[in-house]
Amino acid sequence: MDPLLLGATVAVVTILVLFSGVSVANGLLIVAAGFLLIFDGFRSLELMPEIFFGKLDNFALLSIPMFIIMGASIASTRAGADLYEALDRWLTRVPGGLVISNLGACALFAAMSGSSPATCAAIGKMGIPEMRKRGYPDGVAAGSIAAGGTLGILIPPSVTMIVYGIATETSIGRLFLAGVVPGMVLVGLFMAWSIYSTWRYGSVETLMRSGTYTLAQKLAILPRVLPFLAIILGVLVAMYGGYATPSETAAVGALLCLGVAIVIYRLWNLKALWVVLRDSTRESVMILFIIAAAGVFSYMLSSLFITQSIAEWIGTLDVNRWVLMICINLFLLVAGFFLPPVAVILMSAPILLPIVISAGFDPYWFAVVLTINMEIGLISPPVGLNLYVINGIAPDIPLKTILVGSMPYVLCMVLAIVILCLFPGLATGLPDLVLGPAV
Template structure:
């Protein structure tokens, strides 16, 4: 059987199994085991556990459960609501300040929790009702939170970037640094659109008031004293200090990523115990249970994805596909566009973890041969995979928002996130045109 036939059979079998509804980890593992039995030496089946263990025996992967614990501790405490309320208090006088406060709160909370769904749930549960109460249309309010939640896999500590660093054999520190300025760019784009959209909806409401006497959905808010604003900071500042402390420990060379993850998890547990009095076993059980479930699910997907990639490499599917792509002699930007389109399509069906581990052996060699910086591409790929969290038909964040605000129609949520999809594509174009947006900071700090 030719490499082409083998590759088509392997890919077709994977899609067929996935469309049965089988969980992704089991689907990838089942396809890999069947092809090992059919096309590889029988002795390879005896080495499955050893292969999976060797692939996962990475000190970098050890940080994933610890970062998940840190995110669960923060995500299941009132920290998100306090962060949102504090930002709202200080930005309420800005046109669209409530929406901008939600965008910034999503960015900060995503950086602390490292989880897009957790960010949508924590900030959305408080932010969406407040925005709707102050006149924001349901779709607009939902779109702000859904798009803001995508920052969770771009800002460090990002589990997605950890996996990319392992798959691409790149510096995790450089990847984390490379994601910071693009994340700030996205926050700025989201905030500018939020302010413009607020002004538009406000002007429409005012015009309706003047023409038809329709009551404006935008209530007038009274002033807030500086003392009241300052009173909201004590509960927020410790978590901001935690975020900065973790970054200093990591980039200052004081701790490895795994040590930083452990330090962040312990400090997060200490903060919720000291600030919110969450320390009893009954209160900690949901945090530990969520950490165990998410870590087990994620590590199982990682293990099966690595086994899937190992079989693909053994059967020369990835090497042949990479050679075929290089042999097409595409211009470097056409090659990049084709690969990003593939990632977008895969985002319809697969989570970022599986996309990275399944496609890395195929797409990274041609990109490297074309002269692209793999750290820069990691940022681009991460943003494109973020699109998979908010674009139909899967869009995990869309369904998280639907669960958080069940009275908002799914159609309104989808239309609410589409402008943010366009803004994310604009950010990709800007980073492609000006690579220094992502590479300037790691080049400056890590030479």
């Protein structure tokens, strides 16, 4: 069978298997085993266990459970509520200060937890009721939190970036730095739209919080927030200062976050600590299982010459490289509508990266563009995980209202991709400045 036709068959079968309700990891293993058995015979199946476990034989993978523990320990406390309250106190008299404080809290909490659903839940429980109480439109209140939660997979430390680095064998530290400035650009675009939409549908009074806080009240909340921010800063300094590897800094960060949660938030209860470790283990195993299964799936694609044929076919296309990038973005966008970011990255990045590099694009710039596409998927149907998290927090806000409220933020993300295409230095400048030009 022609490799391209075989590749199309594999794509259709994979989609059908994943839509059947099978988990992503099991679905990839089933498809890989089936096609290897049909086209290579039983002997090819003997290599599957070795490939499966060999994919996990990577020291960098240790950083995934450590960063997940780091985020889970933060999410299990009132850190999100305190972070929101701290920003709210300092921005209380700023026009649009409430929505700005919510988006700022989302950005900071996302950086600490690395989890989009956790960010939506932690900030949304406080922010949505308060915004609605002050007269903000339901669409702005729900949409801003749903969009702000997506920043967890872009702003470092990001588990998604770690997975991309492992899948493509690129520097995780450089990937983290590449996401900083684009993440800030997204935050700025989100804030600009939120303020504009509030002015459009509300009034000047809507943008102002009633009441003021004294300087003492503003300072009183900081000791509960600053330790977590200091840990994040310390992790980044240790990593980029050359003092430790990403895995080592992740381990120290996880230990310190657990310590702060115990000391400041009185997380003495052993049951609560057990829940943190249990949930972190489950999420880590899930991600590692997908990574291993994706390794077997990639082996199947390579063994049947599907990957090579697709790359060769795209290389022969006489199209402008930006047309090629638009097609890749459309593919990633559609894939992100149906699959979680980790699965999309593991399945597509090894195939797309050689094509992207041959077209003259920077691999770290492409990582940011890919991640923003995955962010769009988090607030877009039919999966749209963040939409359902917000609906669970505020069940009286119809899902349609949440979806309509999040659509302008999708356009903000598309605009961010356009800006990155026009100014790629926004993603590559900071890594080159801190770590030197990529070899």
